[in-house]
Amino acid sequence: MSNTSSESTEQVFQSLTSANMSKKRRFRNAAASVAMVGAFLVAAIPLFAMGASVLSQGLGVVLSVDWWTQPIPGDVGRSDLAGNEDLCGLGFGDAAECESGESSTSVVEGMQPAIVGTFLTVFGASVMAIPLGILGAVYLHEYGKTGRLARFIRFMTDVMVGVPSVVMGVFIYTIWVLNFGTNGKSAFAASLALGCLMLPIVVRSTEEMLKLVPNALREASAALGTRTWKTTLKVVLPAASAGITSGCLLAVARAAGETAPVVFTIGYVTTTNFSMRGQNTTLSAQIYSQLTNGGSIATQLAWGAAVTLVGIVLVLTLTARAISSRLTIGRT
Amino acid sequence: MTTQLERPPAESEETSRNLLTEQGSGAVADGIFRKVTLLSGVAVLVILVLIAVTTTKQAWPAFSEFGTSYFFGTEWIPSEGLYGILPLVYGTVLVSLIAVFFAVPLSIGIALFVTELAHRRVRSSITLVIDLLAAVPSVVFGLWGFYQLIPIFQSVFNTISEAVASIPVLNVIFGPGSGSSFMSAGLILALMIIPIITSVTREVFLTVPENDKSGSLALGATRWEMIKGVVIPHSTGGLTGAVMLGLGRAMGETVAVALLIGASPQISANLFGRGETMPAQIFRSLSEAGGVYRSALIGLGVCLFVITIVVNVSARRMVLVIDRRIKGTV
Numbered sequence: 001m002s003n004t005s006s007e008s009t010e011q012v013f014q015s016l017t018s019a020n021m022s023k024k025r026r027f028r029n030a031a032a033s034v035a036m037v038g039a040f041l042v043a044a045i046p047l048f049a050m051g052a053s054v055l056s057q058g059l060g061v062v063l064s065v066d067w068w069t070q071p072i073p074g075d076v077g078r079s080d081l082a083g084n085e086d087l088c089g090l091g092f093g094d095a096a097e098c099e100s101g102e103s104s105t106s107v108v109e110g111m112q113p114a115i116v117g118t119f120l121t122v123f124g125a126s127v128m129a130i131p132l133g134i135l136g137a138v139y140l141h142e143y144g145k146t147g148r149l150a151r152f153i154r155f156m157t158d159v160m161v162g163v164p165s166v167v168m169g170v171f172i173y174t175i176w177v178l179n180f181g182t183n184g185k186s187a188f189a190a191s192l193a194l195g196c197l198m199l200p201i202v203v204r205s206t207e208e209m210l211k212l213v214p215n216a217l218r219e220a221s222a223a224l225g226t227r228t229w230k231t232t233l234k235v236v237l238p239a240a241s242a243g244i245t246s247g248c249l250l251a252v253a254r255a256a257g258e259t260a261p262v263v264f265t266i267g268y269v270t271t272t273n274f275s276m277r278g279q280n281t282t283l284s285a286q287i288y289s290q291l292t293n294g295g296s297i298a299t300q301l302a303w304g305a306a307v308t309l310v311g312i313v314l315v316l317t318l319t320a321r322a323i324s325s326r327l328t329i330g331r332t
Numbered sequence: 333m334t335t336q337l338e339r340p341p342a343e344s345e346e347t348s349r350n351l352l353t354e355q356g357s358g359a360v361a362d363g364i365f366r367k368v369t370l371l372s373g374v375a376v377l378v379i380l381v382l383i384a385v386t387t388t389k390q391a392w393p394a395f396s397e398f399g400t401s402y403f404f405g406t407e408w409i410p411s412e413g414l415y416g417i418l419p420l421v422y423g424t425v426l427v428s429l430i431a432v433f434f435a436v437p438l439s440i441g442i443a444l445f446v447t448e449l450a451h452r453r454v455r456s457s458i459t460l461v462i463d464l465l466a467a468v469p470s471v472v473f474g475l476w477g478f479y480q481l482i483p484i485f486q487s488v489f490n491t492i493s494e495a496v497a498s499i500p501v502l503n504v505i506f507g508p509g510s511g512s513s514f515m516s517a518g519l520i521l522a523l524m525i526i527p528i529i530t531s532v533t534r535e536v537f538l539t540v541p542e543n544d545k546s547g548s549l550a551l552g553a554t555r556w557e558m559i560k561g562v563v564i565p566h567s568t569g570g571l572t573g574a575v576m577l578g579l580g581r582a583m584g585e586t587v588a589v590a591l592l593i594g595a596s597p598q599i600s601a602n603l604f605g606r607g608e609t610m611p612a613q614i615f616r617s618l619s620e621a622g623g624v625y626r627s628a629l630i631g632l633g634v635c636l637f638v639i640t641i642v643v644n645v646s647a648r649r650m651v652l653v654i655d656r657r658i659k660g661t662v
Contacts, residue, residue, distance in 0.1 A: 002396055025517065027552055036449050040458060043526050047465050050476045059477075068466025135372035143366055144373065150452035153373050155648065160376055162577070162644035163383070163637065166586020166611040170633035171383045173391040196379055227358045229365035257469025260586035262609065264619045266373060284471045286588060299479075306472050317467040321460070 049275075051315035058303030061109055062080040067304060070110025072270040072286070075298065081317060091128050105117070109297070111305055113272045117187060117280040118312070121266065124191025124276060127196055133202025134173055134237070141210040154207075160200035168196045169261030177265055185267035187280040198251040205247025209240040253316035257309060259284040283309040284313050383637065391631035394624055402631065408608070409599040410617070415628040417635060419597035423514065423607040424523055424636075426588060428582035430603070433583075434576055437491075438522070438528035446530075447537040448559060459544025467526035474591035477520045482592070486511030488602045509604025510612055512594035517609070520592055521548030521582050527580040532651075569650060576647030580640050586611040610636045 004301040061067055136153070144150025177184035215235050221231040237244070267279030269290065283305045290302035388395075394402060398415055405416015446458050489509050494503040509515075540563050546557040564571075594606025595616065610632045618629050 019436070021554070027558040029554035032559070033449055036441045036445035039438045040445050040461075042438055043442060043459050043465060043523065046523055047461060047468070049480075050472070053476060053480050054472065132372045132375055133368045136375060139366075139373035143369060150373070156380055157376050159641055159644045160380055160581045160638055160649050162584070162647075163380075164586065164611055164640055165587040166584065166614055167383065167387075167640075168616065170387055170630055171613060174630060175382065175386045178390065196383075199379070200376060203373075225637070227362045229362050232365070239462045253467060257467075257471070259471040260468070260615050263615065284587075286471055287471045287475055288591075291478060291591065294357055302475055306475050308461050309469055310472055313456035313469060313593050315463070317463065321463065 018081070029057065051310075053096065054306050058300075058305075058307035061300055061304035062307045066110050067112075067308075068110070068115065070114055071272060072110060072113055072281070072301065089138075109301065109304070111283070111301065111308060113269055114281050114305060115273060115284045115287040115308065116272050117266070118256060118284075119278060120187045120280065121194055121262065121282055122275070124188060124254055125194035125255050126248070126252055128191065128195040129198035129251070130202055131234040133152065133199050133248075133251075134206050134244060134293070135297040136199075136203045137206035137210060138232055138237075141207050141226065142236065157200045157203050161204065163199055165193075165258050167195045167262075168259040169264055171262065185265060185279050186277050187266060187273070188276040188323055189261045189265040190280070190282070191276070193265050194255040194258060197258060197261060198255050201251040201254065202248055205250065206244050208242075209243030210236065211245060212243060213239045227298050242323050242326065246320040249320035249323070251318050253313045253320070256316065257284060257313050263288065283312075343587045345534070364429045371555045381532055383456070383494040387630055387634050387637065391627050391634050393559070394627035394631045395646065396626065397627075401630070403635075404588035406599060408613070410621075410625050410628070413624075415624070417632060418637075419599050419614055420608055420610045420632065421595065421635070421639075422607040423597065424428075424611070424639075426514050427521060427593065427602075428579050428607055430515060431582040432520035432575060432579050434519065434522035435525045435578060437528055439526050439533055439574070440571070442526070442530045443533035443537055444559060444563070446534055446614050448555065448563070451633060462527050462530055465523070466531075470524065470585060471587045473520055473524055473551045475590035477516070477588060481520065482511035482514075482516065484511075485513070485516045489513065489515065503655060504601050507602035507604060509602060510606060512592050512606060513602075513604045517589045517607075518603075519591040521585055522590050524585060528581055529574050532577055533567075536574065538568045540566045551589045568575055569653065572648055573647050573650035574598060576643055576650065580643040580647060583643065584611060584636065584640055586615045590615050 033082045036086050097186055111219055136157075140150050144153065163202075172189055174194060176189045215229065217235055217239060221235045226235075262282050266281060266285060267283075269279050269281050272281045287309065288303045291297040369589065394415060398405070402415055402417060405414065406412045406418045406451070407416050423594060442458070445456055450458055489506075489511070493503070493506050493508050496506050531567050544562045544566070545558055548562045549555075553561060554639035589609050593608060593612055595608055596606040597608040597613065598605070610617070614629050614632050614636075618626070621629055
């Protein structure tokens with residue numbers, strides 16, 4: 001009895017080990033694993049290739065002091081735009097043709113106006129969108145909960161996250177720039193567009209974080225006789241602050257990298273403008289316009305602006321990740 | 333009485349009672365705070381309505397002047413006063429479909445890699461790479477694609493179109509083309525929507541009950557058979573939602589597409605031919621346009637808004653339904 005049982009156990013053992021598995025099944029399993037790793041590599045390799053080429057092309061200009069302090073060499077880029085437009089049409093499709101016309105070498109290379117403009121617009125957008133978004137999330141989670149209006153707002157917020165950024169730009173263009181003419185193009189108008197873009201992201205990420213705050217905290221606060229508003233401001237929001245900060249940083253990073261809503265709301269300048277009024281420029285807008293300008297200097301400027309922009313976005317993203325990973329450790 | 337003991341002696345019983353009841357300044361502050369948060373919540377709805385109303389109003393001249401020839405016209409040549417948006421809609425849809433076609437298998441592969449295959453320690457570095465891919469601004473993808481990819485695409489596309497030149501259908505789809513084309517824009521878009529599809533797909537895969545997976549493995553299934561038999565059937569609905577979200581994102585992407593598509597609005601089956609999408613056309617021309625041209629471009633914005641809302645609403649619906657089903661079973 002015991003003998004037969006041990007025999008069958010051995011059989012079962014053998015049939016379960018990979019040694020006894022049919023070649024076809026083993027091959028399929030291995031192929032699937034390889035395909036999964038391959039899928040990851042297909043996505044990762046372009047990322048690293050892009051990182052490498054952005055760094056190698058742009059790092060040189062960024063390391064000079066002039067880059068951070070000098071105005072953009074406007075006449076260089078702008079003057080050959082007219083000529084290039086004839087050559088390439090609005091499509092600027094053929095890169096070689098577009099680049100061929102340009103060979104002048106200017107010494108001054110700076111990007112200060114765009115760096116200042118980026119910080120101004122993103123700051124303006126954050127000031128508008130972050131408080132509004134956090135309060136909206138407080139309504140959804142602390143007051144509205146599963147009520148009809150709250151569910152509707154939540155749904156529409158999700159939908160708004162999916163609205164293309166270019167539509168936000170068109171919106172601010174029609175409501176602001178068209179009403180104020182050329183004066184309408186300003187860092188403030190761009191802030192409005194970016195704010196519209198950030199708002200739903202802030203609302204949704206903040207609400208997710210409010211969900212993580214244990215209800216016991218709210219109940220304890222209520223049991224001490226604290227009003228809901230005070231509980232929210234002094235207990236719930238501080239408890240969720242790390243997560244909220246991380247979500248907001250991601251929204252800021254997203255806004256900093258946006259080009260489409262900025263280009264037709266901000267105008268174009270080549271000298272630094274510290275004011276929210278008047279035309280301005282951002283790094284992303286510079287990358288696009290220098291790229292369409294063509295020419296060796298403009299190309300240098302575009303790559304340099306890309307390094308600067310990617311640097312800013314990376315710092316924001318990695319900070320957000322660091323904050324949220326610390327939060328996860330604290331939670332478990 | 334305990335409350336009185338804990339409170340400072342200066343406070344009378346009356347004020348402490350007021351604090352705990354519905355009257356007094358505390359209640360007023362509560363009401364105000366509630367209203368402020370409500371207004372902030374409603375801001376989202378207000379903005380959406382404003383977007384719809386103001387853009388439609390500005391686009392109306394084009395809508396009313398051209399009528400059906402605006403929505404169903406097959407030629408978009410602003411210099412000749414021809415504003416038919418079909419070539420742009422075609423370009424938008426085609427490019428997004430190419431992007432989804434390439435991005436979905438890759439994203440599912442990456443999501444499976446993260447959830448089923450990778451060791452716990454590797455997992456965080458994979459998500460870091462995907463997060464970084466999501467963080468790169470669209471314009472940087474465009475810049476890189478414009479300078480580094482177009483020449484590569486050019487030679488690859490030429491090789492392919494020469495190879496299939498004598499095969500009946502393929503020689504139309506993969507006809508002679510240029511480095512900036514539907515395909516170029518679609519490929520760079522695929523790279524850009526991988527993060528969103530991957531993250532949604534991963535969430536969906538994480539909801540597959542561990543017992544089902546263990547049960548399948550216990551019956552002697554290989555990992556791949558377990559994935560095929562348990563994970564994928566359990567996730568089909570969620571995957572559809574993820575694909576739709578990716579599609580919505582792809583349709584709205586602007587700058588990278590504008591730089592890689594070649595800017596010639598046309599309806600052509602040749603994937604290697606130049607084309608144009610709605611966001612790219614708006615982006616390129618809105619600043620300089622005036623009059624009817626401007627209206628027509630803003631009208632494109634309205635159409636894009638409507639299309640992406642429809643796509644997103646159906647995607648969210650799908651995800652919601654799945655959420656409910658999962659919550660029902662657990």
